[in-house]
Amino acid sequence: MNYANIEQVREGLLSGDLVLSTNACVGVDCYEDFLEKMSREEVRSIGDTVAQTCWEKLPGCEVNIMGSYRRGKSSSGDVDVLLTHPKYIKTIPRGALGELVSRLKHRGNIAHHLTHVEGMRESYPESEKARQEEEETLSSEDNSCSEPSEASNTYLPPGVPGSSSYMGVFWSPIYPKKRRRVDIKFYPYSERAFASLYFTGSGHFNRSMRLWATREKRMTLTDHGLFPINTSEGNLIRSTKRQQFHCKGVDATTEREIFDMLDLEFRAPNERDCFDAVVRKGTKKPVSYPDLDRSSFVQENGHKWVE
Incomplete structure (x- = not known):
């Protein structure tokens, strides 16, 4: 049976025709609240x-x-x-x-x-x-x-x-x-600086910044740090959590330091709302990626999308 709206989903759950995970049931129960x-x-x-x-x-x-x-x-x-x-x-x-x-x-x-x-x-x-x-x-x-x-x-x-x-x-x-x-x-x-940058978002801004780090600086930017990817540890970090390999990353105590290390203009949190908000130092133009394709975003699958 196809369920076209939340009322039909709830009816399916009540009748036993539909079985969902516990978390999905919470989502159904709180559906209207979560939309607000x-x-x-x-x-x-x-x-x-x-x-x-x-x-x-x-x-x-x-x-x-x-x-x-x-x-x-x-x-x-x-x-x-x-x-x-x-x-x-x-x-x-x-x-x-x-x-x-x-x-x-x-x-x-x-x-x-x-x-x-x-x-x-x-x-x-x-x-x-x-x-x-x-x-x-x-x-x-x-x-x-x-x-x-x-x-x-x-x-x-x-x-x-x-x-x-x-x-x-x-x-x-x-x-x-x-x-x-x-x-x-x-x-x-x-x-804290890397986690703060990561979880501030936006998702589009984070994606652009990670692409710049990878393509221009040969580094991987995550919520745990900034790591070279021309080493065995750095290559592993692209698809695996940092703490499992104890990789040596670049130290930073503020978000501004991270921007500086990547040669990017610092953007205050209220300026991080789009992909083009990432700007190289000394220019007023967004960084560009002329040859982007689907494969460019494969490594993005493990990242949290920040609203």
């Missing part, structure tokens, strides 16, 4: 909720809203939140994102999980004392290396390599019956 655009106020309110909850256990964590919100758009289809912590330079705190998600779920902020990350739990200790005792037990049992070495009154979990990403559905803080798509990501502090 959120105001900047609503996006900021969701971001503030994530930030305040995060700082309870990880004071000093940097929490930034990415995507179209950072590009200054008046409305957004979802909320992308990037977390980094200056005490975790090459790692992220083990289980911290899962702990954050569990707290948000326990407090009624999250309606549905679309992915699961380390540290998430089905039940949550009711009292703060019980949570502290649980953390002390985990700390005494964990022998892995933790980056944070300074004395602190707050327990900081050990660091683990890589990044972590959660996708879920939030209850709107402004419109209580509305549900909104939210992505929360935790990256090592040393990768």
